[in-house]
Amino acid sequence: MSHAHWTILRERKLAEGYTESDDAAEARREIKLSIALAKAVYDRRTELGFTPADLAERAGLTQADISRIEGSDTVPTLPLLAKLADALDATLNIALDADDTRVKFTSHHTDAA
Numbered sequence: 142m143s144h145a146h147w148t149i150l151r152e153r154k155l156a157e158g159y160t161e162s163d164d165a166a167e168a169r170r171e172i173k174l175s176i177a178l179a180k181a182v183y184d185r186r187t188e189l190g191f192t193p194a195d196l197a198e199r200a201g202l203t204q205a206d207i208s209r210i211e212g213s214d215t216v217p218t219l220p221l222l223a224k225l226a227d228a229l230d231a232t233l234n235i236a237l238d239a240d241d242t243r244v245k246f247t248s249h250h251t252d253a254a
Contacts, residue, residue: 172213174237177244179213185229185246186211200228 161169186196186207193207200207201224209215210225217225226233231246 170242171216174242174244175213175216177242178216178235179211181233181244181246182207182225182229183211185231189229196225196228200224 182196186193191199193211194204196202197204197207202221210217222233226246229246230249232249234243234245234247236243
């Protein structure tokens with residue numbers, strides 16, 4: 142089942158009055174956070190033109206570590222997030238709200254164009 146099909150099915154069930162269990166809702170929230178972080182790391186890494194190996198070397202990690210983070214297979218600890226932000230020459234901004242999660246790396250340098 143594709144993601145789009147699954148999303149439409151879930152929305153239809155919710156419209157019909159179906160409610161998720163608290164465990165399912167919490168799991169969904171954790172997955173969304175992990176995916177948001179994975180996307181932010183990938184976006185910043187590619188913006189800088191780094192390969193996963195480049196980022197791993199800069200952060201003192203392995204390429205497998207970077208692959209797990211970008212694949213949202215793991216949620217890094219705070220010290221590891223600090224290493225990533227430093228290696229990506231950026232500040233990591235995470236905004237958590239009940240219905241909204243935003244994760245973004247903001248460059249330490251601005252282009253003077």
